[in-house]
Amino acid sequence: MGALLEVENLTVWLATRRGPQKAVDGVSFHVGVGEIFGIAGESGSGKTMTAMALLGLLPHAARTSGRAVFDGRDLLAMSARQLRAVRGRHIAMVSQDPSTSLHPMLSVETQLTEHMRHHLGVGRSEARGRAIDLLATVRIPDPERALSAHPAQFSGGMRQRIAIAVALACQPRLLLADEPTTALDVTVQAGILRLLDRLRREQDLAVVVITHDLGVMSAVTDRICVMYGGRLAEVGLRQDVLNQPRHPYTRGLLDALPHPEGGAAALRPIPGSPPPLGRVPEGCPFHPRCAFALPSCRTDRPEPVLVGDAHASACPPDPLGGAA
Ligand SMILES: Nc1ncnc2c1ncn2[C@@H]1O[C@H](COP(=O)(O)OP(=O)(O)OP(=O)(O)O)[C@@H](O)[C@H]1O
Numbered sequence: 001m002g003a004l005l006e007v008e009n010l011t012v013w014l015a016t017r018r019g020p021q022k023a024v025d026g027v028s029f030h031v032g033v034g035e036i037f038g039i040a041g042e043s044g045s046g047k048t049m050t051a052m053a054l055l056g057l058l059p060h061a062a063r064t065s066g067r068a069v070f071d072g073r074d075l076l077a078m079s080a081r082q083l084r085a086v087r088g089r090h091i092a093m094v095s096q097d098p099s100t101s102l103h104p105m106l107s108v109e110t111q112l113t114e115h116m117r118h119h120l121g122v123g124r125s126e127a128r129g130r131a132i133d134l135l136a137t138v139r140i141p142d143p144e145r146a147l148s149a150h151p152a153q154f155s156g157g158m159r160q161r162i163a164i165a166v167a168l169a170c171q172p173r174l175l176l177a178d179e180p181t182t183a184l185d186v187t188v189q190a191g192i193l194r195l196l197d198r199l200r201r202e203q204d205l206a207v208v209v210i211t212h213d214l215g216v217m218s219a220v221t222d223r224i225c226v227m228y229g230g231r232l233a234e235v236g237l238r239q240d241v242l243n244q245p246r247h248p249y250t251r252g253l254l255d256a257l258p259h260p261e262g263g264a265a266a267l268r269p270i271p272g273s274p275p276p277l278g279r280v281p282e283g284c285p286f287h288p289r290c291a292f293a294l295p296s297c298r299t300d301r302p303e304p305v306l307v308g309d310a311h312a313s314a315c316p317p318d319p320l321g322g323a324a
């Protein structure tokens, strides 16, 4: 089956006082129909800008290059008008903060039905019926009563479910979920992830889940990529990347995860911090923090190369020697 989304060499320059700076630098990945693809990486690695570029929602004066072919059409080459027709209808987004996805002053019914009526041309009562179904799909208790409520009347987890229902209102084929669970406690997180998994199975929805948390990744994703300094460090099947990481950065992220039995002592954070915009080092962007860096890592720009079946790493020498 062909990919639903094929991102090729995506580069994003953001306008800064020091001129245009790369927030995303030559990133390529694909997402299949009904697949859950994860984008992981520390803060500032370019995850959100990657998603925003796909939807044409980048900050003012940003520029892009590369291609992002969705269902046969290049999103990066579309006019603002063409993108508006795709956004919400074929590709929807849920952000980390439900307050940005939901309007505080509008009822849940208005927010659920507005896009349906606009994009799908359905009448008021049909839209209302669909809205009730959607709220039931995301497991909001008493959907009929919920319709007349406002977002503030719900808990954080419920608001995030409503935001997902709004995103799904026009039956998009792709959902971009940017940190959909970060603000939520662990039990609620698990519920949201199960929901995404169910939607993919029942509706063939493809999902891109963005998170800095590899633990979240391991719960639902089919394949994942790890970004650092706007670049792709590693990409592959979830079990390959998480069980046999090839890039020292991926390994570092995994070592930094709290161990279920280990308490805080098991945490081994990666020393240093990720580079800010415009300060990404030459060569391998991770080299200043990497215990395995060679002199060439300071100068040679590594591109991801295949290290296994559909598993690519920008650090092919396997400095970890495969050691667990
Ligand atoms: N509006 C903006 N103007 C200038 N720089 C920005 C803007 N938004 C993001 N950046 C910078 O672009 C880089 C990539 O940011 P991005 O938001 O994509 O990171 P992220 O991986 O989503 O991080 P986080 O995990 O914190 O959400 C960062 O260095 C960030 O500071």
Ligand SMILES: [Mg+2]
Binding pocket: 047, 048, 049, 178
């Ligand atoms: Mg982000």
